[in-house]
Amino acid sequence: MTDLSPLLQADKGQPARSVHLVDKNGFDDWLKAQPPRHRAAVEAQKLKPVGYASAILPGDKAEDWSVVTVVANVEGLSAWCLAKLAETLPEGVYRVEGRDPGVATLGWLTAQYAFEAYKKVEKPTGPRVLLTTDVARIEETVRIAEATALVRDLVNTPAADMGPADLQAKAENLAKAHGAEVTVTKSGDLESGYPMIHAVGMAAEKKNAPRLIELIWGHPKHPRVAIVGKGVCFDSGGLDIKPSAGMRLMKKDMGGAAHALALAQLVMEQRLPVRLHLLIPAVENAIAGNAFRPGDVLKSRKGLTVEVTNTDAEGRLVLGDALAKAVEEKPALILDFATLTGAARVALGPDLPALFANDDALAEALLAAGVAESDPLWRMPLWAGYADMLKSDIADLNNSPDGGFAGAVTAALFLDKFVPRDMPWAHFDTFAWRPAAKPGRPKGGEALGLRAAWAMLKARYPA
Numbered sequence: 001m002t003d004l005s006p007l008l009q010a011d012k013g014q015p016a017r018s019v020h021l022v023d024k025n026g027f028d029d030w031l032k033a034q035p036p037r038h039r040a041a042v043e044a045q046k047l048k049p050v051g052y053a054s055a056i057l058p059g060d061k062a063e064d065w066s067v068v069t070v071v072a073n074v075e076g077l078s079a080w081c082l083a084k085l086a087e088t089l090p091e092g093v094y095r096v097e098g099r100d101p102g103v104a105t106l107g108w109l110t111a112q113y114a115f116e117a118y119k120k121v122e123k124p125t126g127p128r129v130l131l132t133t134d135v136a137r138i139e140e141t142v143r144i145a146e147a148t149a150l151v152r153d154l155v156n157t158p159a160a161d162m163g164p165a166d167l168q169a170k171a172e173n174l175a176k177a178h179g180a181e182v183t184v185t186k187s188g189d190l191e192s193g194y195p196m197i198h199a200v201g202m203a204a205e206k207k208n209a210p211r212l213i214e215l216i217w218g219h220p221k222h223p224r225v226a227i228v229g230k231g232v233c234f235d236s237g238g239l240d241i242k243p244s245a246g247m248r249l250m251k252k253d254m255g256g257a258a259h260a261l262a263l264a265q266l267v268m269e270q271r272l273p274v275r276l277h278l279l280i281p282a283v284e285n286a287i288a289g290n291a292f293r294p295g296d297v298l299k300s301r302k303g304l305t306v307e308v309t310n311t312d313a314e315g316r317l318v319l320g321d322a323l324a325k326a327v328e329e330k331p332a333l334i335l336d337f338a339t340l341t342g343a344a345r346v347a348l349g350p351d352l353p354a355l356f357a358n359d360d361a362l363a364e365a366l367l368a369a370g371v372a373e374s375d376p377l378w379r380m381p382l383w384a385g386y387a388d389m390l391k392s393d394i395a396d397l398n399n400s401p402d403g404g405f406a407g408a409v410t411a412a413l414f415l416d417k418f419v420p421r422d423m424p425w426a427h428f429d430t431f432a433w434r435p436a437a438k439p440g441r442p443k444g445g446e447a448l449g450l451r452a453a454w455a456m457l458k459a460r461y462p463a
Helices: 027-032 036-044 083-088 104-110 135-156 164-178 187-193 195-201 250-270 315-328 342-348 360-372 384-390 407-416 450-460
Strands: 008-010 017-023 054-057 066-071 092-096 128-132 181-185 211-217 224-229 231-235 275-285 297-299 305-307 333-338 354-357 425-429
Touching (some): 008 104, 008 135, 017 027, 036 054, 054 083, 083 104, 104 135, 128 135, 135 250, 135 450, 164 181, 164 250, 164 275, 181 187, 187 195, 195 211, 195 297, 195 315, 211 315, 224 250, 231 250, 250 450, 275 315, 315 407, 333 450, 342 407, 354 360, 354 407, 360 425, 360 450
Parallel strands (some): 008 128, 017 066, 017 092, 092 128, 224 275, 224 333, 231 275, 333 425
Antiparallel strands (some): 181 211, 297 305, 354 425
């Protein structure tokens, strides 16, 4: 696991280079107050009052330099305002002058993430360490940054090395670290007990055989919280095969499982007073002679029958069986994460997960947490008026309505069929990928919705 703890340390007055903050409104006054050598350095480096811009300021001696950076608001720092510095500054220890870095510590840590499993990433310098006087924030911030790194690592790993068995191993390692129990359902037990998970994954090779991975942790008397993550480790589209361009990023189709594992890690590290039930339906949607077919009717764990109108709408099938299992244990709360629909990306883009919830209070808490944690969500409607789109002539449901209208909504409505209305449930349709880099957020696998969910859980079940 990525260890980011050395990068954020308590400020005990140790030697450190100064980081000066300035925003657009105060830039001119700040510049006028600087000594001539600083003004000359700013002019030479063409520093402008725009976000993430920075310049090196010379000191009395060559080794006494400091740095200035432009932020949106000196009085209200963002999670990402120091991230560019953490990516570009020389190795060393840094202290923000005049205030504690606060929430900006998160971006400082996540900016120094690199995925190096297959290629050594050439970094301009070694680790950059940030000092903080808010010692109580350090452990929590490091945990969140490391959970983010876990999502990124899992999603970035190619499907050949992140199949269902590999997801199982990740869950087992997590359980071992925190004294949890793992149960894995495969083969005949999967076929009889979770027929939709079995159907989606049965065409894969034996080493990638489908399975339901369950982790249980916490005191049985505490409120049960179920966290479900879509673990489609590669999605060819099945017999409704994707074009090659559509398959290019399908290693990330287990991004929901990555989020679920990372959130479970946070719950156990913080020892929230909950009975955690993590469920990951892990499959590869492959093509072979025994692949499930368009027109097949599948039974579900809940007893509903589902006509397969598109084998490329497989994520909702495996989630349906996993949600049915979660519901049987009567949890106080269910959260599920899934890279479920392209329709959500068309509607909201890659940075903004679509949130569906059957409980207004839960939705409001998640939206507020998303704003507070710089991890925004956008609520989409579980609009009953579109439920008729899921009707089938020969089964209780179809898995992919014709016409392409409201694709994210109808997918969520499909999942809603497996959750009772009186059981609080939220569904995150997250992209789990960043197509272009931003400071603190490199291109590739990304945690989107994780911090919002974690903040909500902490508030609901304080340790």
